[in-house]
Amino acid sequence: MITITVLGTGTGAPPAGRDRTVLDAATLVVGGQRHLDAAAVPEGAARVVLGPLAPAFDAIDEHLAKDGAGVVVLASGDPGFFGIVRALAERFGADALDVRPSVASVAVAFARLGLPWDDAVVVSAHGRDLRTAVNVCRAHPKTAVLTGPGSGPAELGAELARRTVDRTMVVASALGDPEHERLERVSPAEAAARDWGGAVSVVVCLDESRTLSPVRTIAGARPTPSQWALAEGDFTHRDSMITKFEVRALALARLGPRLGDLVWDIGSGSGSVAVECARFGAAVVAVEKTADGIGRIRANAAAHEVDVRIVHGAAPTVLSDLADPDAVFIGGGGRELPAIVTACARRARRTVVVAMAALDRVPAVRGALSGAGFVPDGVLLQSSRLAPLPGDVHRLAATNPVFLLWGNRPSDTAIEGAVE
Structure with a gap:
């Protein structure tokens, strides 16, 4: 049984027609002050000015207990679009609502x-x-x-x-x-x-x-990619200096880039990880110290039609003016790697992932993650790819082994120096 009518207001003019009839019959009208002022609420109706929802909803509950009570809630535009309908349905049930939307802002x-x-x-x-x-x-x-x-x-x-x-x-x-x-x-x-x-x-x-995209079938953000961990040939790179797709696949799984996230790609090189994170909808900052690397990142981002903010400089020096990331991928660093991991882990909200070839750096990186309050884990990735031989046969060609370490921040751990 419908007991609450939700009127969306769009033009600022008082409700008319069928909506006016409902409003005139109301015994309680709830809404923001500007909505109440514009709606010409009938003199005999009680009013509740919306502020915190709980007191207003308690007033509605009390009013509905009266015989013949009619409740109208005034809201902006389409109240089912980031509006009050969700809260009303949770409190009173969707069957109790008659929602009459106007045009969304x-x-x-x-x-x-x-x-x-x-x-x-x-x-x-x-x-x-x-x-x-x-x-x-x-x-x-x-x-x-x-x-x-x-x-x-x-x-x-x-x-x-x-x-x-x-x-x-x-x-x-x-x-x-x-x-x-x-x-x-x-x-x-x-x-x-x-x-x-x-x-x-x-x-x-x-x-x-x-401002104009091709014709769409699905509204909103573009769909997540049908493929990831793209082949190295899908990126411009120098002398195979690129994160291999097997490593990228696991790194992406641990980074978890998504719409609304910010990801740092430190020592970005070709920008392959940055581009793949951006294809999932995340905002991405690629940090690279070489001029030719900057050009490759820019070219790869353009080729895959994603936005990547590129910062020319060396970590951790250039990180201070960046917004705090949700996740960080570190693909370079040399002797500076433990210091870079520490600086990134202090700022990361969720995850830090580190790829390295040198066995000697694994303990220091793991220690840096632990020291920043992260729970570390990792694997040694060794893969062999099919490679053609004469006679239409194949062999297995080994790729260089890579250590992939990552750390996750416990959910109850505060971020040191977080910038909102």
Whole structure:
């Protein structure tokens, strides 16, 4: 039995038609102050201004116990899209709801820009950690961010201005309000320098060179790759100086790159690990000290159509201005390797994976992982590949053995020096 009507508001005008009839019959109306002010709530109806959900839901519960009580909840746009419908359904059950959506703010923003949004990734920063939204904006050419207090255009712009590839931000304020609606196209640095007030609805983050994608079948982020641990021939590299695909396969399994993550690839070389992580949707920073390596990383990222931020320099010196990563892959380092592992482990939120050929460095790397509070593990990878021989027969050709060590941070361990 339907007991709660949820009205999505889109234009700022009072509800009309069937929605007006429901509102006029309501004995309790719940909503944000601006929604209540705009809706022309009937004089005899009780009002509850939404703040914390629990007191409002308790008031609804108490009101529903009365005979003939009619409850209306006013919400922005489509209340089933990052909105109040989830919380209402959890408390009162989906069968108790009559949801009447208006146009979602994201749809309005892209309509005003004249852009399709089936290829956009939508992420909410309202009451959530901003770093996920930042990483999605870093990794994808078209992202919509639903804003909230402390996670608005200024905060988003401040992170993107110094830690990502080029992006344009479109700040949409008071969408649907005929008098106050505004869309402003700014750089991340310009967004960071402004006081935007409280009327922002959504921020669209764009790589303007890629605002139109090919025709899509599945909306949102592009599907995860059908293949990974790609062959070495799929990358530009120097004299076979590339992480072999067998090693890459296990490294990717331990790194677990995903949408919303940030991954560092230290000593990136050809960038094969960086590119593969980016293909899974993660934001990626590739750190490489050689100039020719920088060129190869850039070429491989372009060839596989992913964004990889490239930092030219040596670890751990250049790591201080980077955002804290979720996972780190270290594929080089020489005598500096234990110090690099220690520096990365202090910053990594989840995992550090290290590939090395030298047996002598294994104890020091394992000690560095343990010393940073990680639980270390590892394997020696030795593989033999099929290689052709004359006469249409094959032999097994051994590849160089590689030690792969990794450490996982215990879930209850805090991150030393974490930057939010």
